[in-house]
Amino acid sequence: MSLRAGIDVAELDEGRRARSYRIATTALAYLIPGVFILLPLILFLVQSFYYVDHGKEVHELTLRNYVRFFNDAAFVPVFLRTCILCLAVAVIAVAFAYPVAYLLASIEGRRKYVFALAFVIPLMMSYIIKIYAIRAILGSNGFLNRILLALGIIDAPLTFLIFNLQAVALTLAILLLPFAILPIFIALERIPRNVLDASADLGASAWQTFRRVIWPLSLQGTVVAATFTFVLALGDFVTPQMVGGTSGMTFGRIIYSQFGFAFNWPFGAALSVVLLALVLVALAITGLVTRRHPS
């Protein structure tokens, strides 16, 4: 382990020994991330160019998985539907996160962090348990239906609450809401007080101050929040599996099934590369937008 925290200790050592020591530690530093992070990714990428023929993997580089994705009528619609689903999740999450973050930012003193904590703690709670709990409420045998039945509002359990795409969107929005609150809260927090004072002194109404000053300054955090939720929703396959039912098929689930029942790893890898490309596009758009509106 090299110990050059801040200063160059190397000068203090006798030349050659220090140099071979440095080469050794550098090699070690690159080795483990290289083997356990980079190498698997490269293998995975290569895998996407292989193909399966009669249940056997053929190790020959082709583009046929990608061609299949774009030509097969089964996949592109699910891909687009998943994009729309995740956009909806991002919009719902941000729509609720913004008012919450705004309220938090308006609280005086240290207390605001305590309140913020209340909205962040659910992030630390078990992810699979939250899905289970939501399912226990929305299910046809669930809490909500039983209450409504007991109150005599309905005669038969409502079945549209769960096992469809709407249920997936709702569950993902609930799960990801805290991720959306944090960046917006931080952006609002950063707005200097004197900017708001100046706006008020110059005669702006509360609405004008919001519209012309606060909103533009918090836009960057809001876009980051939307991207966070979009990307996290995109890669999830457990939530759709648990609350989506048969009609709630998403792209993540299709990828997962290629490594399970379908057992077509190369095709699954190719679909994942498509997913990753979409994530990169989302991040690039975020980068562009946030650069144009630096706060």
Next chain:
Amino acid sequence: MIRLSRGANAVLLSIAAFVLVVLYGPLLVAVFFSFFTFENNAVNWGSFSFDAYASLAHDEGIITAVLNTFLVGAVAVSIALVLGTALAFHYNGSRSRFRELLQLVIFLPFLMPPIITGLSLLVFFREADIPRSLITVIIGHAVFVLALVYRIILNRLQTLPSSLVAASLDLGASRWQTFRYVLAPALMPAIGSAAILAFALSFDETLITLLVTGTSSTLPMRLWAMMRMGFSPDINALVALILIGSTMLALLAMRFVGAPARR
């Protein structure tokens, strides 16, 4: 600081209250039904019992899963702490152009969707002929939490005054002594909070685990299997216990790290 009119405040308060209900409500309902049962579409208030909790203690599968989860968390976090510290020192001391690239590689498993990280490890394990087991789960978790551990320790390392090391070396301490008596104590709070946060992440990790696990499983895997069969008071009891555990872990981590955006 943003000021709100009375009307705006009321609207925002009601939205925030609604969000809190949505975030916590489902969990509280689950905890509630670990004590009570439903009969004829109504809560049977006389059914209060700890039976569900008692039966958990006899469930071999769950006990094994809990032990596996702690084992995986402890080993993966230890590996990540050693590696993360070493890599943070390397980044801090190196002037190589490649250090940014190395840093990006370390961050990748955290930035990419977990499904990509999990699947690429799955392919890697197959190519390397490593059978799926708890060991592959540990590797997956270590790779996943490494970015977080590395970042927290590097942050602390970069705020340490460089005169600290210089003084120690001037006074005749060896590199090892400087590390042992000067740097390690200064890094301890960062290492502690990194360890707690990383353990919390590992404890809950589901997506990567699901892809690289073998037959022996961690708690989220066990829950996932149980939930596919349906609901039971047992699951609710387990849910309640895990919630208590993870909330305590969360509060502990927050205490260590300080309020999230405190500057």
